[in-house]
Amino acid sequence: MTAQLGPKTKVAVIGLGYVGLPLAVVLARHFDTIGFDINQTRVDELRKGHDRTDEVEAAVLRASSLHLTTNVEECRGADIFIVTVPTPVDETNTPDLRPVMSATRSVASVLTPGAGAIVVYESTVYPGVTEDMCGPELERVSGLKRGVDFFLGYSPERINPGDREHTVDRITKVISGENPEVLEKLATLYGSVTSGGVFRAKSIKAAEAAKVIENAQRDINIAFINEVAMIFQKIGLSAYDVLEAAGTKWNFLKFSPGLVGGHCIGVDPYYLSFRAQELGHDPEVILAGRRINDGMGRYIADCIHQRIGANSRVLVLGLTFKENVPDLRNSKVIDVIRGLEAHGHKVRVHDPLADGDEAHEEYGVTLLRRMADIRMDDPSRAAETEPFDAVVAAVPHNVYAQMSAEQVARLVKADGLVADIKGMWRHMELPNGIHRWQL
Missing domain, CATH: 1.10.1040 (N-(1-d-carboxylethyl)-l-norvaline Dehydrogenase; domain 2)
Known part of the structure; x- marks a missing residue:
C-alpha cells in the first residue's frame, strides 16, 4: 500500500444520507466515486437530481460524476470504503449499532484479498467500536486479515443539516488511521476535498472520542x-x-x-x-444534561397547558428537529404535541419542509400542508379553519420568522395564546388581548 492517490483511485461511500451524499459528491470531483445505499427509492430520486434532505442542490447533483447504486458488488475493488450510516439509540437510549454492523458486513463481502483497501468509518460511535467490533466483523465475514488485506481508519462526520457555511468541503476534517501510512493516505484523500485542512488524531479511539x-x-x-x-x-x-x-x-x-x-x-x-x-x-x-433536555418537551407542554382553557384547539408550527431543514429524525416537537394531547387538547401541526408521509409514518402526525389551512393566506381570501385557542411556534423556519404581526394574529383567537418557544417573535407587537409565553 502506498500513500499516493490519483483520479483513478476508487472510493465507495456506504450510505447516502445527510452525511454520505455531500461527502460523495465532493469526492467525485477528484476521484472515481461510487455512492451505495440500500434504499432503492433514495437512489432513484438521486439519479433524477432530487435530494430530499436538501443538502445537495439539484444542479450540482445532476452535474456530478458520482455513480449511484444499490448493488454493493459495484463497490468491489474500491481502494477506500467510507461508511456513513446512522448510529441511533433504541427505546432505552442504548446505542443501536445494527446499521453500522450491517454496513460493515456489506463492505466485507466485496473486499479483495491482498488489495490493502482502507475502510474508514464516519458514523458516530463510542471509542473502540471501529477497532474492537468493526475490524473483527470485517475479518469474520470476508475471511481476510486486518493489517494485511485491509486497514482501518476513522474520520468523524461534522455535517450540520441546513448549514451552508460549515459544509464538508470547508471544515477541518479530523482523520485517524491504524498506522502512519493509512493516516497519510487519508490526509491526501480528505485534504483534497476540504479547504479547512485535516487534523491527524493520535489514534482511532481518540478520533472516535472527539466526535462524541x-x-x-x-x-x-x-x-x-x-x-x-x-x-x-x-x-x-x-x-x-x-x-x-x-x-x-x-x-x-x-x-x-x-x-x-x-x-x-x-x-x-x-x-x-x-x-x-x-x-x-x-x-x-x-x-443529568440528557434528563433535562429529554424532559423539555413535556415541560413546555405543561407550561402552555397552564395558560389555556381545557380542550383547547392548538396549532403547532414546525415539526422538524431544527429550523430550515426537512429532517424529522428524533424531533422533540413530538414531545410537546404528545404532552398537549395528554392534557386533552386537540393539536394540529403545520410544517412547510417536512415530508407528510414521513411525519405520519414516524409520529402518526397528519400535517396541514397549505398556508390557507392555517389562515396565513391573504385576508381577503376565505380561510378554511377558525382561529386557534393557542399557536405554538415550535421551529423557527424562515417562513414563520418572517410572518407579520397581522399574520400571526389571524391564526389565534382575540384572547388566545401565542407560545414562542425559540423567541423568534419576542419583539413583535401583537394586538391587545393576545397572551404570550416564551422560555
Whole structure:
C-alpha cells in the first residue's frame, strides 16, 4: 500500500444520507466515486437530481460524476470504503449499532484479498467500536486479515443539516488511521476535498472520542440554559431577556433554551455514557444534561397547558428537529404535541419542509400542508379553519420568522395564546388581548 492517490483511485461511500451524499459528491470531483445505499427509492430520486434532505442542490447533483447504486458488488475493488450510516439509540437510549454492523458486513463481502483497501468509518460511535467490533466483523465475514488485506481508519462526520457555511468541503476534517501510512493516505484523500485542512488524531479511539464529546459538550451547555430557563419562569423572567444581557460579556458562551433533538446532540451523549457505564463509571453530568433536555418537551407542554382553557384547539408550527431543514429524525416537537394531547387538547401541526408521509409514518402526525389551512393566506381570501385557542411556534423556519404581526394574529383567537418557544417573535407587537409565553 502506498500513500499516493490519483483520479483513478476508487472510493465507495456506504450510505447516502445527510452525511454520505455531500461527502460523495465532493469526492467525485477528484476521484472515481461510487455512492451505495440500500434504499432503492433514495437512489432513484438521486439519479433524477432530487435530494430530499436538501443538502445537495439539484444542479450540482445532476452535474456530478458520482455513480449511484444499490448493488454493493459495484463497490468491489474500491481502494477506500467510507461508511456513513446512522448510529441511533433504541427505546432505552442504548446505542443501536445494527446499521453500522450491517454496513460493515456489506463492505466485507466485496473486499479483495491482498488489495490493502482502507475502510474508514464516519458514523458516530463510542471509542473502540471501529477497532474492537468493526475490524473483527470485517475479518469474520470476508475471511481476510486486518493489517494485511485491509486497514482501518476513522474520520468523524461534522455535517450540520441546513448549514451552508460549515459544509464538508470547508471544515477541518479530523482523520485517524491504524498506522502512519493509512493516516497519510487519508490526509491526501480528505485534504483534497476540504479547504479547512485535516487534523491527524493520535489514534482511532481518540478520533472516535472527539466526535462524541463535541456534541456532549453542546448538550450539557444547552441543558444548563434549559434549567435556568425553568428557574427564570418561576421568577417571571424570560430566559432570552437574561441571555441578551449576559451575552454582552466577552467570554459568555451563547446557547439558547429549547428542544434538543436530531441525530447528533440528542443521541451522541448516550454513546459516551454507555461506554462509561461499561467501564464502571457513572457519567453524572452527561446523563443529568440528557434528563433535562429529554424532559423539555413535556415541560413546555405543561407550561402552555397552564395558560389555556381545557380542550383547547392548538396549532403547532414546525415539526422538524431544527429550523430550515426537512429532517424529522428524533424531533422533540413530538414531545410537546404528545404532552398537549395528554392534557386533552386537540393539536394540529403545520410544517412547510417536512415530508407528510414521513411525519405520519414516524409520529402518526397528519400535517396541514397549505398556508390557507392555517389562515396565513391573504385576508381577503376565505380561510378554511377558525382561529386557534393557542399557536405554538415550535421551529423557527424562515417562513414563520418572517410572518407579520397581522399574520400571526389571524391564526389565534382575540384572547388566545401565542407560545414562542425559540423567541423568534419576542419583539413583535401583537394586538391587545393576545397572551404570550416564551422560555
